[in-house]
Amino acid sequence: MTNLKTQGFILLDVDVVALNNAGKNDRSNFDNAVATKKIYKNGKSYVYVSGQAWRYWWRESLQKNMDWTMSPITRENKIAFTDANPIDYPDDDVFGYMRAATEKTTDDKGKTKSTNITVTRVSPLKNSAIISVTSVNPAENWSSMARQEGDAVPYSKQEYSAVMKGMFSLDLNMVGTFSNYNKTGYVNLSEQLKKEAIEKGCQEVEDSYVKTSDGKAAKLVQLPKDIRKKRIVDAVSALKYISGGAMQTNNMGDVTPKFIILATTTTGNHPFSGVVRTYGERDEQFQLNVNGIREIIKEYKETFAGKIFIGIRSGFFEDSLPELNKLKDEFSDMVELCPVNAAIDQYCEQVKEQVN
Template sequence: MSFVTGLLLIDAPASALNNLGSIPGARTDNTVGVKMIKARDGAYPYVSAQAFRYWLRTTLEDAQIGWQKAPIYREEKVAYTDANPILFWDDDLFGYMRAPSGKKSAQEKRAADTSRAGETPTSDTITRVSPFRVSTLVSIAPVSVTEDFGVMARHEGDPVPHEHQFYRTTLKGLFSLDLHAAGTFSYRQKTGFRNLDDGRIEMARQRGLELVTADKSYRLPLAERVQRVKTLFEGLAHLEGGAKQTLHYTDVAPALTIMAVTRGGNHIFGHVVGATGRGQPEFKLDALAEALTVFADDLLSAVYIGWTRGYLDDERGRFEQALQDGGLLAPFRGQIQIAHPRVAFQAMAAALAAPGHEGWLD
């Protein structure tokens, strides 16, 4: 099976992109803290995978790029999407879990809810493991988190104090997309693999989806599968989101990304970017050269590197020098394409749709 395997960096010069709420025992009752991993060597701010996936979902929905989002339904303490990957692209690529309550009261409430007029009937528990996977985005080095003190003073009487934390760092995250799973829906009686209940199986038949008997699954036409995957990468190119944007206005679109289509789901780029002793981002040329050598048989595409000019220019100069004759990366010069991150994501999307690459989605 083939995967799009990638790494991304988000430049957070003064940011609080994912917060944990009030901090007990702080100087003010409404002090807002940032999420961080506390280790022996210091504090590593992070953005949860859930938050990143939320940014990407909302970007895809708002970017006017044709994304077909699933409706969301609420029942007291639970909420879920329509769980129909045949119709809705986020149910396909981001996965779902749907376990309808059999209680009479719950059934009556669902029947009376007019917002469910177009809901896909669900007769059994169905789940889908997300073909798109993303790691927690973690600071590349420990940092000293800043405590910012402010007041609300636009009123008569004493000012109202408030505080919040923020940080300066580079966040690193990994992502992976299972190309075989995209647009392919299993009906196996196994947790995580029963994507379709009887009603959805019938819909797949009526719509003429390909039956893949060996996998006990139905598959969308290739053109539709490619379109969904292409649009996902267009969303990554336009990524927006993050907390405290009114105060810190951080551009969360990746400043640097590395990706390729690989055979197998092991991440080959996980260690090619690290930190110097001063906590600054460092492109590890020897680690990239080793990965391209060791995993040469698993690389199915070019290696697409998106790098914003103005970000780590000295590192970029060192990288480009390594591509020249005699450089450490010179043997791989024909494999590596470097451009702006948005162009790199678009190039990856175009490669997935190019003639001759149909096997990547098999």
């Protein structure tokens, strides 16, 4: 079985937003002051959206736009967990889970004992944080909650404009395929759920990488191919509609990609992290690194399965279009250049044929 992964890189373009806040701003003169998330590198400040927040937006989009039925959440004391049922709930399958639990069983002698049925699943979908391409110094802006009667209540918030980058990887072999090994992250199904899955039409397939104690290939439980295809295509297609972020009432921002690269690779390494190049004394300017993309294609050519789809929104990085068209002509058998949503749709058609 070939190890295939969808590798994606995106750029967002947002103005006067506060997409992911970090709580009270202790450096502000206002009592009610909210800071945005930011991080420092080489003494420079970069705003970012946490990977967790991006995943939350992604789940919301899948629920609202792809009609996914989300796994119910159970809360006990200070912990919370989903149903941990990837057969019935696609978000458990794609986003992973951990549920620590025990069940009471009765043996042949009538004695009751507790059995550990903890299940975990490493997420097939992995993603970075979304971080500003250039260094950014957020502006602290004063606001107030005011009505016609009574005193206004002042507060402040940090806002910024930025081009932001993020990347993700989706393991195509893992989606809809579940293991039951005694190893952390690999006990995906309880014995009862495994039995129910096979009764519902799942099949057992051989694991190419794991052997049992007698030297035979271990068994995996796998959903039908049409269900696995749909979950993969939905997960990628949701990027066309994704929305979210804090302060949307007064600082609404569009967080759909304005630039995207989608490719299938036969390795786990994500090749597109250096697609944008910054320059200037404070790294305050940037440009699309087309030569970097060219270098990636040449050096990793043997690891790409199918075509690489590059999507760009009209008006964004227009000065790079001549170079991108040259890239497309140079690698005409490997590269497709088109609008963002068309790139997503065309990649999804390709990946349908790549699902084993």
